[in-house]
Amino acid sequence: MTFATLRALQAIIGDAIDEIYLAYASENSPSPSPSPSVSSSPSPKQHRSPTPPLLSLSNHTLSLLRQITLNPNPSSPAEQLTFRPDVANAISRIVAAASQMAVVVRSPFLTICDATMIYHLPSCLQFFEASHIPELLSAAGPAGLSVVEISASVGVDSVKTSHVLRLLATHHIVRECEPDIFALNRISALLDSGRPFTECKTAPEKKYDAECGGVAALAALNTDELFKASAYFTDALLPSLDTTFNLSHRTTLPYWTWLETPENSYRLARFARAMAGTEGWMGASDAELCAFPFPDLAEGALVVDVGGGIGSMTLRLAERFPKLRFVVQDREPVCRLGEDAWHIHSPALIKSGRVRFQVHDFFKPQPTYDGDIKPAVFLLRVVCHDWPDALARRILLQLRRAADEGTTDKKPTYLVIGDHLLPYACTAAKVSESRVEEGMEALRGARWPLLTNLGAASANAYWMDMTMQVTLGGQERTLPELRSLAESAGWRLIRVARTEVAEPGPLPSGSVLGTPFPSAATITAEDEIPPSIRERGATPVMDMLGAARTLLRARAGGKKAGPGESVWVRWMPRKIHADENDARRTLITSNVEKSIATPSQGRGLLKKVSQYFVEGS
Numbered sequence: 001m002t003f004a005t006l007r008a009l010q011a012i013i014g015d016a017i018d019e020i021y022l023a024y025a026s027e028n029s030p031s032p033s034p035s036p037s038v039s040s041s042p043s044p045k046q047h048r049s050p051t052p053p054l055l056s057l058s059n060h061t062l063s064l065l066r067q068i069t070l071n072p073n074p075s076s077p078a079e080q081l082t083f084r085p086d087v088a089n090a091i092s093r094i095v096a097a098a099s100q101m102a103v104v105v106r107s108p109f110l111t112i113c114d115a116t117m118i119y120h121l122p123s124c125l126q127f128f129e130a131s132h133i134p135e136l137l138s139a140a141g142p143a144g145l146s147v148v149e150i151s152a153s154v155g156v157d158s159v160k161t162s163h164v165l166r167l168l169a170t171h172h173i174v175r176e177c178e179p180d181i182f183a184l185n186r187i188s189a190l191l192d193s194g195r196p197f198t199e200c201k202t203a204p205e206k207k208y209d210a211e212c213g214g215v216a217a218l219a220a221l222n223t224d225e226l227f228k229a230s231a232y233f234t235d236a237l238l239p240s241l242d243t244t245f246n247l248s249h250r251t252t253l254p255y256w257t258w259l260e261t262p263e264n265s266y267r268l269a270r271f272a273r274a275m276a277g278t279e280g281w282m283g284a285s286d287a288e289l290c291a292f293p294f295p296d297l298a299e300g301a302l303v304v305d306v307g308g309g310i311g312s313m314t315l316r317l318a319e320r321f322p323k324l325r326f327v328v329q330d331r332e333p334v335c336r337l338g339e340d341a342w343h344i345h346s347p348a349l350i351k352s353g354r355v356r357f358q359v360h361d362f363f364k365p366q367p368t369y370d371g372d373i374k375p376a377v378f379l380l381r382v383v384c385h386d387w388p389d390a391l392a393r394r395i396l397l398q399l400r401r402a403a404d405e406g407t408t409d410k411k412p413t414y415l416v417i418g419d420h421l422l423p424y425a426c427t428a429a430k431v432s433e434s435r436v437e438e439g440m441e442a443l444r445g446a447r448w449p450l451l452t453n454l455g456a457a458s459a460n461a462y463w464m465d466m467t468m469q470v471t472l473g474g475q476e477r478t479l480p481e482l483r484s485l486a487e488s489a490g491w492r493l494i495r496v497a498r499t500e501v502a503e504p505g506p507l508p509s510g511s512v513l514g515t516p517f518p519s520a521a522t523i524t525a526e527d528e529i530p531p532s533i534r535e536r537g538a539t540p541v542m543d544m545l546g547a548a549r550t551l552l553r554a555r556a557g558g559k560k561a562g563p564g565e566s567v568w569v570r571w572m573p574r575k576i577h578a579d580e581n582d583a584r585r586t587l588i589t590s591n592v593e594k595s596i597a598t599p600s601q602g603r604g605l606l607k608k609v610s611q612y613f614v615e616g617s
């Protein structure tokens with residue numbers, strides 16, 4: 001390996017390397033078609049052909065790589081080349097494969113999210129195996145089966161089923177062939193016991209006796225009692241800690257009420273602080289939430305942060321937009337915590353009255369504010385995802401009723417929703433015309449050989465989806481799911497970039513809380529490329545997850561940007577270059593050799609970008 005190669009590798013990986021994911025096309029390839037006889041008379045060999053070896057990096061190798069990249073300034077090229085053979089070997093494997101693979105560097109924050117929410121993966125696998133979906137999909141072959149058919153067969157809600165399957169697809173365990181159509185791949189084919197689905201359903205106890213039942217049995221064992229036992233590991237070691245929520249907490253109280261019980265005061269405070277720690281969340285981080293419509297609001301315009309917690313987001317907005325006024329609404333104990341915190345950390349804002357807390361139940365009609373002024377913005381940051389559709393709709397409907405519809409001279413009240421969008425784990429381009437839904441453009445993501453949603457690198461949205469499902473009965477949503485929720489409460493989606501923004505549509509007539517009210521809606525995808533970039537032959541690479549990352553097209557030996565080159569970014573935590581005003585738009589530079597850094601930032605840029613993606617040219 002040459003020094004130049006190593007330096008090129010470093011240019012890609014940067015000093016800020018936290019995690020590397022390698023995604024191979026073959027890993028995402030369909031499992032071999034079962035022959036007609038397979039479903040009735042399983043022959044494991046037919047769909048269990050030996051898996052070709054994939055290049056995969058062990059944690060050990062990753063840690064070796066980390067050592068390399070943490071040592072960016074060797075005193076001499078020779079020194080750089082004297083790494084231990086195993087280190088050099090790891091590098092050469094990466095370099096050799098660089099043209100076919102994607103390298104995604106994760107931020108420390110998202111790495112922590114992954115590490116602490118990976119528990120949803122065995123949870124979803126347990127459902128997958130226990131509901132015998134592998135057997136169902138095996139019979140369907142590589143074309144897969146629609147989630148409607150799957151859910152009808154297993155008897156579970158189709159939205160929940162699709163979210164679970166998409167989380168698995170995001171981890172390359174199943175394949176989403178088209179939106180909401182799933183198939184086995186080489187990995188999930190291992191979980192097919194070989195028994196027909198109907199037999200598994202009627203006699204599950206015999207399922208593992210089948211010729212190939214061993215792996216399914218192992219997965220079931222791992223994801224059932226062993227997994228559950230593991231969840232209590234710390235409780236067993238540190239008996240002073242409480243157990244996990246609901247069943248494990250032996251309470252019937254809803255989570256929010258339970259948090260407010262005297263014995264949980266430390267948890268309530270911890271939760272509020274945890275929300276302050278979520279700036280790096282995909283889909284809800286500041287750069288995008290601040291981008292629209294706040295800069296254009298009139299002097300003195302009112303922003304209502306609904307379910308605003310202790311006002312962490314409001315604080316950041318108030319500092320950034322001094323002309324705006326804010327009301328933070330939440331439950332009474334949370335408002336008290338918020339006021340205490342603000343009196344200590346930002347007393348001026350509270351004393352001046354620019355920010356105030358208001359105890360309010362968001363299921364009830366909005367109160368009036370300062371006479372009868374209408375808010376310029378309702379902000380719902382990570383609130384909708386706490387609730388199932390029926391209840392989220394109630395919140396949205398109360399806001400819709402209090403919204404100003406606007407006139408030609410006056411802007412309407414905007415609703416800004418900061419949640420994670422769940423993208424499909426398949427390439428939208430493969431979707432046949434009839435299945436392309438309005439707004440699907442906004443879901444175009446990374447390209448082959450990557451999963452559209454960048455796979456495990458984008459797992460956070462899926463972790464959060466499962467977290468909401470298991471703790472609160474809520475969920476994250478796909479764009480169509482979010483759109484239909486918004487429309488059902490009289491909001492029309494007007495912008496789907498990294499932040500969902502809605503303006504008042506027709507107020508549903510006879511608006512009975514909880515009843516859906518479909519209406520026409522348009523979604524404008526933020527996928528324009530400005531002429532200056534287009535002239536350079538740019539092609540869009542949509543990054544639809546709202547990740548704190550930038551997508552760059554680059555060669556394996558990518559170089560720093562030259563003078564005058566700029567990189568389109570989204571979700572930069574702070575100003576980094578002139579194009580930032582367009583940071584909401586699809587980033588892109590077409591010059592694949594000059595896309596790693598801005599001139600002013602050098603490789604330091606990589607430290608500020610939470611994630612980036614390099615595609616072999």
Ligand SMILES: C[S@@+](CC[C@H](N)C(=O)[O-])C[C@H]1O[C@@H](n2cnc3c(N)ncnc32)[C@H](O)[C@@H]1O
Nearest residue numbers: 256275307308309330331334360361362381382
């Ligand atoms: C996930 S937290 C989000 C907090 C804040 N928006 C942020 O981004 O930091 C959800 C908030 O909803 C509040 N909440 C729950 N039920 C509520 C209700 N019925 N009315 C108002 N707020 C509520 C909780 O107290 C909590 O602060």
